[in-house]
Amino acid sequence: MVTTSIDLDADGVQRGYVDVPVSLNDSAWSNQRLPLVCAKRGDGPTALLLGGSHGDEYEGPLALSRLIHGGVDLDRITGRVIVLPALNTPAVLAGTRLSPIDGGNMNRAFPGTAVGSATQRIAHFVSRDLIARADVVLDLHSGGRSLTFVPCTIVPVQATAAATDALLALADAFAAPLTVVLREPEVAAMIDAEVAAQGKRILATELGGSATASPETVAVALDGVLGVLDHLGIRRRPDGGGPAAGRRPSRRVPSQRVHVDGIGHYVYADEAGVVEPLVALGATVARGDVLGRLHRIDRVDEPPIPIAAGCDGLFFCRNGQGLVRRGDVVAVIGRPDGTVAP
Ligand SMILES: [Zn+2]
Numbered sequence: 001m002v003t004t005s006i007d008l009d010a011d012g013v014q015r016g017y018v019d020v021p022v023s024l025n026d027s028a029w030s031n032q033r034l035p036l037v038c039a040k041r042g043d044g045p046t047a048l049l050l051g052g053s054h055g056d057e058y059e060g061p062l063a064l065s066r067l068i069h070g071g072v073d074l075d076r077i078t079g080r081v082i083v084l085p086a087l088n089t090p091a092v093l094a095g096t097r098l099s100p101i102d103g104g105n106m107n108r109a110f111p112g113t114a115v116g117s118a119t120q121r122i123a124h125f126v127s128r129d130l131i132a133r134a135d136v137v138l139d140l141h142s143g144g145r146s147l148t149f150v151p152c153t154i155v156p157v158q159a160t161a162a163a164t165d166a167l168l169a170l171a172d173a174f175a176a177p178l179t180v181v182l183r184e185p186e187v188a189a190m191i192d193a194e195v196a197a198q199g200k201r202i203l204a205t206e207l208g209g210s211a212t213a214s215p216e217t218v219a220v221a222l223d224g225v226l227g228v229l230d231h232l233g234i235r236r237r238p239d240g241g242g243p244a245a246g247r248r249p250s251r252r253v254p255s256q257r258v259h260v261d262g263i264g265h266y267v268y269a270d271e272a273g274v275v276e277p278l279v280a281l282g283a284t285v286a287r288g289d290v291l292g293r294l295h296r297i298d299r300v301d302e303p304p305i306p307i308a309a310g311c312d313g314l315f316f317c318r319n320g321q322g323l324v325r326r327g328d329v330v331a332v333i334g335r336p337d338g339t340v341a342p
Contacts (some may be wrong), residue, residue, distance in 0.1 A: 001114065002125040006038050008082065008133060013039045013074045018084070018125060022101055022118045032090055032101070032118065037068045037083040044079025045232045048134035049225060050126075051084070053106040053141060053191070055091025055098075059151075059207040060140025063221035071222060072235060079234045082130055088119065095211070097144050107141075110194040127194050136170065137195050137202040138228055140221060143209020143320050147329060150282050150316040151207045151220045152178035153255070156192060170203040171255060173231030174224035178316055179255040180206075180334055183262060203228070210320040258314050258334025261341045267310055267331040269294055269324045276304065281318055285309045291331050294324070309333050311342060 006016045017033040024030050049067070051060025064085035068074070074081070086092040087106060094100040104119025112123025131137060143149050153171040158164040164181070171179045187193050195202040205224065208217035229235040269275075273294040279285060286309065293304035307330050309315070317332035324330055335341065 002121050004036055004125075004129075006036055008038050008080075008129065009040070011040050011042070013037070015068070018122070020118055020122060020125075024101070034087065034089045034122065035085055037074070038080070039074035039077055039083075040080040041075070041077050042079070044077075045135040045234060046080040046082065046133050047229060047232055047234055048130050048137045049081065049083045049140070050087045050138065050191075051140045052086035052088055052092040053139060054144050055088055055094055055096045056144040056211040057097075057140075057142035057207075057209070058211070058213040059142050059217050059221040060205075061085045061092060062213055062218045063140065063225055066218070066222050067225060072226065072229065077229075077234050079232070080133070081229070081234060082134065084126075084130075087126070088122065090118070097146075107139075107191055108189045110189055110191045111197075123191075126191070127198075131191075131195055131198055131200060134195075134200055136228065136232060137191070137200060138174075138225060139191055139202060139204045140207065140225075141205055142207045142213070142217070143317070145209075145211040146320050147206075148209035148281065148318055148320040149206040150178050150314075151176050151217050152180045152205065152316060153224070154204045154206060155179060155181050156184040156187065157181060158196075166201055167203060170201060170228060170231070173227045174203060174205070175227050175253065175255050176205065176207070176220055176224055177255065178314070178334075179257045180260055180316065181257060181337075182260045206317070256314075257337040258316065259337065259341065260332065260334055264310050264342065265313070265333050265335070266329055267291070267307055267333075269307075269319075269326055269328045269330050271296060271305060272323075272325045273297060273305070274322050275307065275319050275324055275330055277318070279315060281315060283315050284313070285315050285333060286312050291315060291318075294330070307331060311335065312339075 020032040102117035109123035111127040292307040313333040
């Protein structure tokens, strides 16, 4: 059974672990420990902050580690902050997207089950004990090994415009350089579905990728988290007064918004090969523009294959490493806000 010694409903700052018993080939009675920090002070909203759902995405774990090591004065919050910097700790420690214990994809394991694999049991604990206490969930992802993004928040289109607007308000508070409004092709078993089923709000991010992090992307992550805490009234001013007045003016630039309406925004590799980039990520492109070339580097009789944009818009996501396989995403184009969907 997954447990924690932390009393999530007690006032004060508590640092500890979620304990996940796992029986392995080389460790019969092993206990996997997921770091957990809970800070609560009086009544107020609860923010659940998650990093490391996938183990090769680093902005979330780094920003949340910064947060719990002085990035915010946890003694002076209003309400509650629950922080898991490495939700899938085994995957984070292995540097892999999926769990090395059971091959589980944390963001395809919700709502989880108490009698399932390690990943399913972690998801069950998060659903039952953490999401149930939260008003807002921040799920910090990046592109991982296989993708790289212009740092963005992701807002899936909801059943009603009001519900979508409620998520856009969080994205505006996070203020990443880009907000992607997405018609999600797959939501079953993702954390979004469980958070929505419990009537809460979730904001996910894609803050970089290529299985690394940069000063800029970590700053976007940390500043975004603080922006959401300010928006919810959780963070206090250093002088102990009311909620923080807001972030540095330099970070109050409105996020650019684009839309991804369907499969036509994605470009896939139709062969394995090495991608030669020709257009920088973040560029505005037109349909048919050649964004790169796919080289079949082991052959002399096949010319490089052009990688062409399938629609007009902002080139905001590409392959995260040079070598791609058939079926990998090599480009995603976002339709600028205010333009009509094709
Ligand atoms: Zn991810």
